[in-house]
Amino acid sequence: MSIETTFSDSIVFHGPLSELYQLAKEGKIKTSLQGSHTRPCKFWTATKILSGIQNSVIIAHGPSGCAFGVKKAYKLTNSRNSGSPYEAVISTNIDMKGVVYGGEKELKGAIREVDNKYHPDVIFVSTSCATGIIGDNVDAVVDSLKDEVNAEIMTIHCEGFAGEYRSGFDLVFKQLVRLMEPRDPKRTAALAKSVNIVGGKMGPERTEVDTDVKELVRLVEGMGAHINSVIAGNCTLEELKNAPSVAVNCTLCLDLGYTIGKEMKETFGTPLNSTILPYGISATERWLREAAKYLGMEDEAEALIASEYGAIQQEIEDAKAQLEGKLAIVEAHDAIKALSIAHMLEKDFGMRVVIYNFHPWSTEARETSIDYLLETGMDPEVLITKGTLKFGKYESMKQTEEELLAFLGSVDPASTVYFGSSLSYPAIPVVDLNAILNRPRFGFRGALKVAQCILTSMQYSFRPRSWLTKKMVFPEQSQGLASASSLTPKWSEEAPDCTLYAAERRKGRCMMN
Amino acid sequence: MYDELEFSHCSHSKDPIIGCALEGVANVIAGIKDVSIIIHSPQGCASTVATAFDKHEIDFTRRKVGCTRLFETDIIMGASEKLASMIREADRTFNSKVMFIVGTCSADIIGEDIDGLCREMQPEIKARLIPVMAGGFRGDSFAGIDMGLEALLPLIPKQEIKLVNKVNLILPQSNLNPTWQADLLWVKEVLREMGVDVLSVLPHNMALEELEEAGLASANILLSHDAGYKFVRKLEERHQIPFILGDVPLPVGLSNTARWLRAAGGYFGAEEKAEEIITRGEKLVVDTLRKRALMIIPRYRNCRVALSADATLGIGMVRMLFEELEMIPELVLLHSGTQEARELLVNELNELGLTSGVAFSVDGYQLKQAISEAKTDVVIGSAWEKYMAEEAGIKTSFDLLSPTNRDVYMDRAYFGYEGMLNMLEVFGNDWERSYRSKAINWEQFA
Structure with a gap:
């Protein structure tokens, strides 16, 4: 399709998330992934x-x-x-x-x-x-x-x-x-001020990068509590055995953390703090307050929140002043992050959010996060274009890029910000929260990183995007095909946390969608 | 005679360091231009196929892969209809000349009739359909490469005439140089200098039509010691194309490069040109190292080395390390174990008078055990062996082979003279870094 083509021809779905969710549940929109969109088995x-x-x-x-x-x-x-x-x-x-x-x-x-x-x-x-x-x-x-x-x-x-x-x-x-052992008085006493972070994936985080897990650990410890275990992020068998006796399980990834947290709650009665990914002030505050409730550390949590927020307040308010009322297009290649970012942009910055190309397949894979978002009163707009559902097409590829540009043709560029991959080239500020320099993304420091990232993107939006990098992504003789597996290797090399992996030095793919 | 290492507790459990047959088959298919692949499998197998496309560095806008994403009901009820619809959809979308239909473990075991389906559907499909059954249980990726090549054999028509000084190069991709394409280029260049043209590279960046010409070649040169021997022998039997240069190691290091060039020059009547290339190349190496690397003499002399590599590069490296760099290859750990590779390595070790510890088709446990027990001064291998060396307390390891943690933007050969310099540059940089302390506390010097 060319940019001139009427954009409405490209739309498969445009409406609130709740409507998409309902259509998917009723089988009225195709939720299966096309054969060119394989995921890990x-x-x-x-x-x-x-x-x-x-x-x-x-x-x-x-x-x-x-x-x-x-x-x-x-x-x-x-x-x-x-x-x-x-x-x-x-x-x-x-x-x-x-x-x-x-x-x-x-x-x-x-x-x-x-x-x-x-x-x-x-x-x-x-x-x-x-x-x-x-x-x-x-x-x-x-x-x-x-x-x-x-x-x-x-x-x-x-x-x-x-x-x-x-x-x-x-x-x-x-x-x-x-593998876990039931709560007993001795253990629960010893772990009364401890939490598990649950829903983590794949090993240790001994890295120079400020990862999201490290930030959560810092916040929990900043409150005066302790971490028993990150499950399953380099946890030991001993930690797993003791895990049910902590004061509360806190989810890292809501979807996966909820699975183990619910199972532990039903089996052992371990309390569960399950909120959306702690992107932004509002989600982080909720995450901390819920944890503090079970730890009996509400005062400590409030003191921590006040101190952490105080340190970043000015920059957050600067960002909010520039963003409030503007339109945020949030690319949904990574569905759970898109939902969390939508939550942050609406709650913290007062933006109007459109989640772009949320594959209907994700309604099933990310059910817990969607339920949470809807229950908390958020129901962002979702826009799905044909390119996302087409066989052989995915992510940063010509068709979805052109569809994005066509969509942006109908909105005011001065009041729109794109939250997605820097491998997309809309002529509006692009905020790529996957970039290694933008870690951590969780917690107050994460909120600050996000705010700084937004402000920098807006400040330098006068600079045209590099023709060099654009040609790298969209070669002139392109057949328009592209796959996530080909375009994410550099991210996965540089992001040593649970969200990405790389099979080899030059290979890898995003695992979070 | 070498000392073949023995490992306990390894009869039933393997910590694999190479992929399965599917990866090998895909590695052959991905070397053919304008093809699409439909994998009849659960979705996880698609990542194995993607690895093969990565190996050939196929542009991400030109990858045409579909997967039937088999689930439980498909396994129970069969999924031929699902495959047929995907073939139709892929034919409409991909517009490729050829479509390989590859069955993996699941399709293979439940007995999906991929051959029959392809025959039945061919009249309605624009692309030529080529079925291949590639259950991962049929062997490792080297066995898979042989299976993939076998599938190409019927596509090579018999040719009555042979073209003088025209050769096929076989399997350049079965090589752990992270930029093996440069090795292929080096081979093409020196052959060109000797007046020899390359008809087909089987298979890399090869149009399917090139296979039709492959039968016209007057010789086949196999660029791997890990796979492809069955294929070249079949080409010898069925097409009377001689397999040449099979009795010398591939051109790694000065002596082996000279041997290989002389053997090629002898076969093609280009002895003088071969000598010219050798003289020029040896001068380049000597002059460069005199200017920039005198320190390698005291640095490497009698340095005890554990070498972990594919047979393609590993066999040639033994002589380079021992004779040319005066290192001592105490351990030679090869990732494959063809009879041909074993014989070549034995000849090399015997000629050099070495009694190194040797293991073939090693797995990760064996590599780690051997490296930990030998405690050599240096380990040469990939990033993986580097991790093992660190754990074993070995300070220096050369991250030379795939998968490497080095960024390599420009293709760099390991074959030939510049190739030797490229390897030594990696050695040199890793050596330097291994002795740069990160542990020293600066405060003590304040």
């Missing part, structure tokens, strides 16, 4: 969470490719970004013979070998498509060896075909609760 998402548990070994029961892929993506990214040691992901290396005759013998041998050579605290046996289909009785093998091996051992049924992308996260977060 259930095996990948399950092993991503498992990769955040210290001194555990994953045995992927299947051909070697599954273990190799997740090791490259998760364990080795941990090594590169966080300086953690090299960690194995084991495969039973099922071959043709194994597929025909079964691989239970191989699995038994692998469990014994892993226990002997790695001496892990926990062994997770994760199933793959191949062993799921041939019907190896993995549970029976695992049960038969429970008394023999020193490590705790658990089966994770996560065949790649057995569920959508999100299902692997949920499965593991629910199962991890089985």
Whole structure:
């Protein structure tokens, strides 16, 4: 399509989020992801969470490719970004013979070998498509060896075909609760001023980057409380055992944190503080106050909030003065972040928000966040164009870019700000909150970063975007195809937190959409 | 004779450092221009295929990949209809000349008839459909490369005539140089200087039509010691195209580059030109190192090395390290283990009088064990071996091979003379950094 084409021809949906959500639930809008939009499978998402548990070994029961892929993506990214040691992901290396005759013998041998050579605290046996289909009785093998091996051992049924992308996260977060021990008076007393941050992914955050997790830890400790564990961000088995006895579980990622938090609440009665991602002042205050309520530290929380807000008040107010009443276009490639950013822009800065290209598939994957947003009285506009749903097209690609430009043609550029990837080129201020320099994004310091980022983008919006970088993203002879997997490698290299990963130095993709 | 290392607790458990057969198959397909791929699989396998496209650095605006995203009901009921609709949709959208339909573990095990479906659908589909079944359980990525090449064999027509001094280059991508394209370019350049033209590069940036000409070549040169041997032998049997230069290591380091060039020059009657290239190249290396790298002499002499590499680069590097740099390759840990690679390495070690510890088709556990136990002065490998070396307390490691944590913007060969200098530059920079302390507390000097 050309920019001149009537923009209304490109619109698939334009209305409030609640309407989109309802249409999706009623099956009146197609929610399936097109075949060119693959996401990590259930095996990948399950092993991503498992990769955040210290001194555990994953045995992927299947051909070697599954273990190799997740090791490259998760364990080795941990090594590169966080300086953690090299960690194995084991495969039973099922071959043709194994597929025909079964691989239970191989699995038994692998469990014994892993226990002997790695001496892990926990062994997770994760199933793959191949062993799921041939019907190896993995549970029976695992049960038969429970008394023999020193490590705790658990089966994770996560065949790649057995569920959508999100299902692997949920499965593991629910199962991890089985490694935990019930609250008891001694532990609850010891952990009365402690919290777990739940819903984290993939390993340690020992990095020079100011990550979002670090900021939450700083705030909790600033209140005078302690962190028992970030689950599953480099947590130990001991931390997991103690986890139910903390004062409260606080969600990092609302969707995933809610899954484990709810399970722990139902199983052990551990209280849960689940609010939207703490982007901005309003969400952070709510996150802290909810945590403080269970910690019995309301006064400390108010003092912290006053002090933290006091330190950034001027810049936040400057930003608000420039933004209030303006239109914010929030790119929804990363759905949960888009919802949280929408919340921040409306609540903190008084902007009118349009979430651009929120794939209907995300209504299911991000159900918890949508419910939360709607329950708190927010119902942002959503605009979906044809490009987002087209086979073979995605993210920063020609069609959605042209559709965006066409949409912006109908709005006042002087009163509009684009919150999305800097790989888009609208002629209005572009605020890219994924950039490494804009970390942390959570908490008060995060709110300040966001405000500074907005002000800088507005101050220098007179500068035309670089023809060099534009040509890099949109080559002249482009066929218009592009994929998330190709365009995010640099981000994933530079962002050593739970939101991104890179399979190799020049490869990777965003995991949060 | 070398000392083949043995590892306990490794009979049933593997910590893989290379991908599965699907990655290998995709690695071959991604080397063909104007193709699209439909993967008949659950969605996770798409990332494996993406790795292959990354290997060839296919522009992100030209990747044409679809996946049927199989779920439980598809596995139980079969998903041929789903595949058929995707083929139709992809044909409309991608407009590619050729569409590979690749079945992975799930489709392979449940017995989806991809061959039959492609035959049935071909009349209504513009793209030529080529089915390949590539269950990951069929082997590692090197085995997958061989499977992918096997799928290309029927597309090479028999040719009665052979064109003099025209060659095919096979598998340039099976090489752990992060910018292996430069090695391919070096080979093309020196062959051109010797009056030899390249007919086809199988398969990199290759139009499918080039396969039709491949049968006209008068020789095949395999640019890998890790895969492709079956393919070149079949080309020898079926198309009477001789496989040449298979008995010398690939051109890594001064001696091996000279051996390779002399062997090529001898075959093509370009001995003088080969000598000219050798003289010029050796002068370049010597002059450059005299000016800029005299320190490598005391630095590297008798430095004990653990080398972890693919056979393609690793075999050639042994001689370079030992003879030319006076290092001692105590450990040689190769990522593959073809019979041909084993024989080449044994010959090299015997000729050099080395009794290094050797392991083939190593996994991550074996690499880490060997590196930790040998405690050499230096480890040469990728970023992964660098992590292992750090944990083992080895101060210096050279992050030379893929996957590397170095940014490499311009293609840099490892083959040939400039290639040796490129490798030594990496060695030099990593050596320098390994002795720069970050731990010293500046306050003590205040």
